[in-house]
Ligand SMILES: O=C(O)CCC(=O)C(=O)O
């Protein structure tokens with residue numbers, strides 16, 4: 001459970017790193033190239049179980065936006081969580097409060113499930129403005145800005161998230177949150193946000209991912 005030190009900024013369209021850094025138990029990963037925060041125990045073990053049950057009940061094969069011809073690029077399963085479910089709505093509000101971003105800028109939370117051997121190869125969460133699918137995915141709400149991701153469990157082996165450009169590997173831990181800015185200091189898409197959801201070697205891995213947009217999503 002995150003204890004917030006103050007009310008979030010009213011109707012902010014973007015996160016303030018100083019706001020995030022002021023939350024209790026937040027660590028900033030030392031890097032000039034990427035703004036990346038970690039907070040352990042963002043969710044309780046019970047909350048994680050509640051999310052895992054919902055993900056397992058509604059999962060489907062994961063997809064990627066800009067198809068790149070590699071059928072093994074993202075082999076996990078995905079679930080669009082139901083925001084009419086009060087349990088999900090409470091967690092969604094907590095993510096918004098952590099980021100300090102007004103709720104309409106957030107995409108619905110997704111769940112991801114990785115079985116043994118499954119992974120999400122190195123990618124960025126922002127859409128390439130020169131990519132063929134950019135207009136399709138970004139014409140209304142703009143590009144992705146911040147990513148919040150929470151590990152819901154700990155696979156027995158594998159499943160770390162590796163930020164390849166900054167040489168940082170984060171190990172899954174039940175309830176641990178990652179928050180990073182997909183843009184650089186000038187506000188442009190930041191290639192240093194490249195990350196790889198590495199293969200699970202034993203056990204299962206579940207995470208939730210929440211992406212924020214430049215403009216309201218819905
Ligand atoms: O599972 C992970 O460690 C990374 C997930 C991810 O990068 C994504 O869903 O965009």
Ligand SMILES: [Fe+2]
Nearest residue numbers: 123124125195
């Ligand atoms: Fe990602």
